[in-house]
Amino acid sequence: MLGGRFGPGERILLREVAAELGISLTPVRDAVNRLIAEHVLERGSSGQGGGAVVPRMDVVRFDELLTIRCDLEGRAAARAAERCASGDLGVLDELLAEMKALIRDQNLNVYLDLHRRFHFELYALARMPILEGLIENIWLRCGPVLTYVIPDYVLLEKGSDLHTAALSALRAGDADAAATAIRQDIREAGRYIVGLADAAGLIENPAVSHRPQAHAAS
Amino acid sequence: MLGGRFGPGERILLREVAAELGISLTPVRDAVNRLIAEHVLERGSSGQGGGAVVPRMDVVRFDELLTIRCDLEGRAAARAAERCASGDLGVLDELLAEMKALIRDQNLNVYLDLHRRFHFELYALARMPILEGLIENIWLRCGPVLTYVIPDYVLLEKGSDLHTAALSALRAGDADAAATAIRQDIREAGRYIVGLADAAGLIENPAVSHRPQAHAAS
DNA sequence: CGCCTTCGATCGTTATAACAAACAACGAAG
DNA sequence: CTTCGTTGTTTGTTATAACGATCGAAGGCG
DSSP, X not given: OOSSOSXXXXXXXXXXXXXXXXXXXXXXXXXXXXXHHTTSSXXXXXXTTOSXXXXXXXXXXXXXXXXXXXXXXXXXXXXXXHHOOGGGGHHHHXXXXXXXXXXXXXXXXXXXXXXXXXXXXXXXXXXXXXXXXXXXXXXXXXXXXXXXXXXXXXXXXXXXXXXXXXXXXXXXXXXXXXXXXXXXXXXXXXXXXXXHHHHTTOSBOTTTOSSOXXXXXX | OOSSOSOTTOEEOHHHHHHHHTOOHHHXXXXXXXXXXXXXXXXXXXXXXXXXXXXXXXXXXXXXXXXXXXXXXXXXXXXXXXXXXXXXXXXXXHHHHHHHHHHHHTXXXXXXXXXHHHHHHHHHTTOOHHHHHHHHHHHHHHHHHHHHHGGGOOOOHHHHHHHHHHHHHHHHTOHHHHHHHHHHHHHHHHHHHHHHHHHTTOSBOXXXXXXXXXXXXX
C-alpha cells in the first residue's frame, strides 16, 4: 500500500480499498487514520468529495523537509560517529561496495533499497530510537515526490562519494565531519530531485516556476 | 484527556473510557490509536492485560528527547531570527513581561501556559509548519514527566533570562544567538526537571541513580 | 508440594448496518 | 438565462454485536 501506488492529490476511498482487499471498512479506516496521524496522508473534506489524499508537494515544503532532514540526520550521523565501534562498520562497508557496483550497472531499484538501508544502518549506530523514528517519518513524507521522480532518476557518483566520506568520518570518530557529509548528501540529492521534479511539473512551484503554472490551479 | 489524567505506566481501557464518556468504543479507539500513532501512548499487549499505556520515561530517553528538542527548536529559533519583522515581536514582548510578573508571584499554572505560548509564538515566526508540528509532538512526548514534576516546580529566574536573550537575538536578527539561547534554555530546564523527577523517583534511572532502584522493578 | 493443562474472563479487533454531512445535479422561479 | 432551493448520491463516522487472542486462576497429575 505504501509502494507508491498513489500519486500526490489522488483520492483514496475507504470502501474502494476495502473491496479491493476483501475486508471490512474498519481496518482500512484504521490504517488510513494512522497514516493521517503520521502526516503521510491528509484528510480530504468529508461528503462526496471526501477521502484521504497524499499531500501535494511544493518547493518550499520540500525545502523545509530537507532542512529538517539535515538537522535530524546530521545529529544522528554525529552521534553515530561518537558511539560506534569499529566492528559496527562492516555492514556499511559491504553496503557501500554493493551500491557502487549498482551505480556502474545503473541498477536503480535495488540501489535505492540499499541506499535506504545504508542511511538507516548508519543512523542505528547512534542508538537514538526516537530520533530514528522521526527520520523514518520524514522519509515517508518525502516519499510521494521520490516515487514519481525515480523513473527519471540518474545514478550519480557524487552521492556515493559523500557516503564514503560519511563512513570515513565514522571510522575516524569525527562527529562534525560525519554530520557535514550527511547534510551535504541530503542537500545534493535534494537539489537534484527538485530539478527533476520541477522539470516534470510534479512539484508545484507557484512563485518562481520556469513554466507558466497552468496545472497549479486544479 | 490530555490534561495529565493518566500517569506513566497506567493502563487505559477502551470500554472504561467509552463508558465514562457515554459513547461507543469506536471513537475512543480512534482517539487512542491516533495518540499511539503519534507515540504519545504505547500499545500494551493484547488480551487481558491489554490496553494503552503512557510510555515510561527514563533518563536516557528523556535526554534523547532533549537533544532532539535542541536541534529542532534551535533551528526554528534561528529561522525565526532570519525571517521575523520587528513588528512581529510585540506579542513576545508582552508574553515575556507577563511571565516575569508571574515568576515574582510564583503563579505556576498560568506561567506554564504562557511559557508554552512564548515558545510556540516564537517558532511560528520561522514559518516552518512541518517543523512546528514535530516540535509540538516532542513536547507532547515530554508531557508525562512534566505534569508529574509541576507540583514541585520552582520558578527560576534563569529561564527568564534565556528567554530575554532569545528575544533580543530575534530583534537583532542574529540566528546563531537565537538558536544558542533556546538550546541553553532547553538544556537548563532539562537538567532541572531531571533533578526533580529523579529525586521524586518518577524517572527510571537504572544505571546511575543516586538511590537503590527499589521501585524500578514494578 | 510443584508443575502442567484447561477453562474462563477480559480486552482489542473486525464486520455490518444505520447515521450524518457535503457536494452535485436538477428544476422551478425570477 | 441566471439563481436559488431541493433532492439524491457519495463517503466518512458511529453504534453494536460477534470474534480471537491472551493472561490468570483453578484443578488434575506426577
